[in-house]
Amino acid sequence: NAGVTQTPKFQVLKTGQSMTLQCAQDMNHNSMYWYRQDPGMGLRLIYYSASEGTTDKGEVPNGYNVSRLNKREFSLRLESAAPSQTSVYFCASSVEAGTSGTPEKFGPGTRLTVT
């Protein structure tokens, strides 16, 4: 039972390049999330998927797209990377978004640098 896995662990991009961050969970959770963490700040929600087939914007969605490929996988795409997107990206999952004490479980993070 691996929990939440993310790939890659580290990535360096040039401004304007694109890339996709991958996330998978093996806990049969319905809801999945993408957050970013900037230095000295808490995590901010980029997008989430309450259930397979649905996605919704979070607090900071601009410059990102997401795909809920199936129940297990939720990817985050940067179409044209900008230095402001340099951050650590965390994927998380939970049984059901916004309900009960089923807390979100987090992946180990992807450290992205855009030069």
Place this chain on the structure above:
Amino acid sequence: GEDVEQSLFLSVREGDSSVINCTYTDSSSTYLYWYKQEPGAGLQLLTYIFSNMDMKQDQRLTVLLNKKDKHLSLRIADTQTGDSAIYFCAGLGRALTFGSGTRLQVQP
């Protein structure tokens, strides 16, 4: 939306108690959480409290919730050097809204 605030830094001596404070704005948060983050690592859930509770104790951890003042605290008894980390409080709406984190430094 939810706004969550924490003090930035706390330093204690090993064996003392640590108290990390958090204030939040959205009284509709159903659950409030405490997460721990060690350097270079993801977030580890420590404990959580349902919004209709005042207190929850879990081994060395005690969570106090003052709904009137919208104030949440985490007390760590007998703080150890391994407790040195950043601690985040978070409120649950549609997803989690995090505070900016409190860095706890435990001195031997």
